[in-house]
Amino acid sequence: MALQVLEFEFKSEATQTIAKEWSHLGVTGSGDLEVLFEKKDLGGNVKAKVVTPVKGFDAVWEKMIEKFVNDTGVGNISIEINDDNATPIVVYMRLRQALAEATAKEAE
Amino acid sequence: MEYKGITREWDTLKKDAMERAKNAAPYVKEGKIVDAKDTVALLEAVIKPFDKVNIEGNNQKQADFLAKCLCQVDPAKVHDLHMVQSVLTLPEHLDVFEKGIAKKLDMSFSGPQAGRIAQFLQEGKLELGAIHTYLELYGRYFVDLTPRVALVAATMADKKGNLFTGFSTEDTPAIVEATKFRQGIVIAQVNEIVDELPRVDIPGDWVDYVVQSPKPFYIEPLFTRDPALITDAQVLKGMMAIKGIYGEYEVTSLNHGIGFDTAAIELLLPTYGEELGLKGKICRNFILNPHPTLIPAIETGWVESVHCFGGELGMEDYVAARSDIFFVGPDGSMRSNRAFSQTAGHYAIDMFIGGTLQIDPYGNSSTATANRVAGFGGAPNMGCDPKGRRHSSGAWLKCGEEYALNSELWGPVRRGKRLVVQLAETFREKLAPGFVEELDAFALAKNANLSIEPVMIYGDDLTHIITEEGIAYLPKCRNMEERTAAIRGIAGFTEVGMKADPKETKRLRELGIIKTPADLGIDMSRANRSMLAAKNVHDLVVWSKGLYNPPAKFRNW
Numbered sequence: 001m002a003l004q005v006l007e008f009e010f011k012s013e014a015t016q017t018i019a020k021e022w023s024h025l026g027v028t029g030s031g032d033l034e035v036l037f038e039k040k041d042l043g044g045n046v047k048a049k050v051v052t053p054v055k056g057f058d059a060v061w062e063k064m065i066e067k068f069v070n071d072t073g074v075g076n077i078s079i080e081i082n083d084d085n086a087t088p089i090v091v092y093m094r095l096r097q098a099l100a101e102a103t104a105k106e107a108e
Numbered sequence: 109m110e111y112k113g114i115t116r117e118w119d120t121l122k123k124d125a126m127e128r129a130k131n132a133a134p135y136v137k138e139g140k141i142v143d144a145k146d147t148v149a150l151l152e153a154v155i156k157p158f159d160k161v162n163i164e165g166n167n168q169k170q171a172d173f174l175a176k177c178l179c180q181v182d183p184a185k186v187h188d189l190h191m192v193q194s195v196l197t198l199p200e201h202l203d204v205f206e207k208g209i210a211k212k213l214d215m216s217f218s219g220p221q222a223g224r225i226a227q228f229l230q231e232g233k234l235e236l237g238a239i240h241t242y243l244e245l246y247g248r249y250f251v252d253l254t255p256r257v258a259l260v261a262a263t264m265a266d267k268k269g270n271l272f273t274g275f276s277t278e279d280t281p282a283i284v285e286a287t288k289f290r291q292g293i294v295i296a297q298v299n300e301i302v303d304e305l306p307r308v309d310i311p312g313d314w315v316d317y318v319v320q321s322p323k324p325f326y327i328e329p330l331f332t333r334d335p336a337l338i339t340d341a342q343v344l345k346g347m348m349a350i351k352g353i354y355g356e357y358e359v360t361s362l363n364h365g366i367g368f369d370t371a372a373i374e375l376l377l378p379t380y381g382e383e384l385g386l387k388g389k390i391c392r393n394f395i396l397n398p399h400p401t402l403i404p405a406i407e408t409g410w411v412e413s414v415h416c417f418g419g420e421l422g423m424e425d426y427v428a429a430r431s432d433i434f435f436v437g438p439d440g441s442m443r444s445n446r447a448f449s450q451t452a453g454h455y456a457i458d459m460f461i462g463g464t465l466q467i468d469p470y471g472n473s474s475t476a477t478a479n480r481v482a483g484f485g486g487a488p489n490m491g492c493d494p495k496g497r498r499h500s501s502g503a504w505l506k507c508g509e510e511y512a513l514n515s516e517l518w519g520p521v522r523r524g525k526r527l528v529v530q531l532a533e534t535f536r537e538k539l540a541p542g543f544v545e546e547l548d549a550f551a552l553a554k555n556a557n558l559s560i561e562p563v564m565i566y567g568d569d570l571t572h573i574i575t576e577e578g579i580a581y582l583p584k585c586r587n588m589e590e591r592t593a594a595i596r597g598i599a600g601f602t603e604v605g606m607k608a609d610p611k612e613t614k615r616l617r618e619l620g621i622i623k624t625p626a627d628l629g630i631d632m633s634r635a636n637r638s639m640l641a642a643k644n645v646h647d648l649v650v651w652s653k654g655l656y657n658p659p660a661k662f663r664n665w
Contacts, residue, residue: 031537059601085537085539087534088600089341089344090339090340092576093340093344096632097636
């Protein structure tokens with residue numbers, strides 16, 4: 001199946017960013033996905049690149065990541081997602097978990 | 109005025125049964141026993157064209173040998189039968205229509221054969237009476253759908269025809285009682301013929317013929333869910349359910365639908381439920397099949413009683429060893445009478461919670477798809493507000509008090525409301541939406557020419573919807589507009605959710621009509637599989653102290 005690449009950019013209030021320069025969470029397994037966060041100076045914005053086999057859900061991806069950005073206020077990161085048919089809630093949960101992980105590392 | 113009675117014979121059914129018995133006499137050996145090889149001839153002798161015939165097919169136990177034999181009768185002798193049976197699961201249940209042996213069908217549930225029913229309806233091979241709930245169909249067995257001949261399944265029989273249905277009693281008592289007491293004929297296939305039964309579940313004089321089937325009856329482990337397949341999203345919804353509904357209303361008596369969503373809840377009771385201090389306050393009395401995933405909650409002392417609709421493969425020894433919890437006979441094995449369990453599920457519990465495939469903006473919920481006539485079995489009996497209920501309880505009264513229309517519709521009378529809860533993911537696997545503007549039930553009604561849309565749970569009975577986005581507390585809504593807004597507000601990025609007005613959703617959150625995981629104080633990053641009391645089937649075996657004996661397909665160690 002041909003993979004699609006979707007790219008988005010969101011404005012963010014950038015009330016927080018990640019501590020680590022780079023972090024990774026999850027596995028691109030059936031119904032799941034991997035999330036990579038990279039700290040980047042984007043003037044507060046968030047960039048996202050999604051690689052997915054699923055067609056016709058571009059708007060859902062955009063809204064889901066936008067929701068994540070708005071809910072968390074995270075900014076200045078570049079997100080890369082490699083997806084294998086994850087449902088929106090799985091995407092959202094993995095993003096939240098990835099963020100928790102990337103900020104928890106701060107304490108170490 | 110002079111009244112004139114009619115002149116007729118008043119015992120034609122009995123005479124007809126005697127005549128059929130005479131035809132069958134050559135095949136009867138000792139007592140009521142008929143050889144397996146003579147079964148087809150027996151059926152041809154006792155069944156007449158246009159008879160109402162029941163093949164015992166529950167969602168677990170199947171009279172599979174008798175079903176196979178019915179397919180082998182000569183359609184020139186036996187035809188145009190009207191099948192009245194709760195579940196169509198086996199290919200033979202539909203083959204009788206293909207072969208012209210049967211013509212009409214009244215049923216409850218069809219699972220794997222659902223696509224063929226739709227196809228046969230379109231091809232005119234089958235006439236569908238109605239798709240019932242279990243209790244509704246059992247009720248009609250005693251009104252206008254009484255079987256003339258019933259083909260049932262039991263574990264054991266003796267020569268006098270006494271039956272032991274034991275752990276898997278299910279529909280047998282309801283079918284046999286309706287059939288026999290209206291002068292019908294009862295044929296039982298049994299796994300074993302013995303001299304002495306462990307206990308008598310059906311008296312021998314209610315049974316006409318007993319056949320020892322070449323193989324034990326087929327039984328499906330339908331309610332076993334491997335904890336290893338429970339997802340983090342299901343854990344999240346389970347945590348929301350326990351905190352936002354079970355704990356909020358202090359629900360003590362309930363039924364769990366089939367599926368991974370409720371399996372997750374069962375496995376969260378000893379962990380998350382314990383943490384919330386809810387032990388003893390919720391989940392004390394279940395109407396439920398012996399779900400293996402309930403073992404950890406039982407073993408940690410949450411559960412006081414469980415009455416079962418049917419058995420579940422592998423749970424026999426565990427249930428027998430927990431007779432304080434389950435309904436166990438003097439012989440030591442469980443009895444599972446579905447008619448009583450369904451009655452309890454309709455009247456005596458405070459909550460039904462289960463999964464669904466589609467919910468519309470009105471709150472109607474259905475598992476029907478456009479090309480499958482599947483039915484819903486017992487779910488609507490439990491997934492409704494029983495209007496005949498006259499006892500009160502805490503959860504029931506609280507839900508009634510919250511009902512925004514109570515004074516308008518009930519006046520000054522104090523009443524309660526059954527909690528009817530649907531768990532839905534906004535998108536399921538393959539990104540199928542859980543919320544739709546129009547249920548597939550409408551397309552099915554059109555395709556299969558049904559007089560009403562097959563809706564599992566009607567919107568006005570549904571009280572709560574749980575998605576990963578939040579819980580909608582529907583009784584608090586004052587009108588349909590508010591109700592629809594509440595549903596849209598938790599429908600995520602589905603076509604239904606996209607129409608949500610964020611301002612209205614915010615207002616509903618302030619009113620407590622919608623509660624998100626954050627509103628409930630649930631930390632989403634904790635929602636993962638490590639919260640489950642058992643992570644796999646082997647853990648369940650360990651919890652059961654070796655008493656649970658899972659079927660081979662669930663053993664991977």
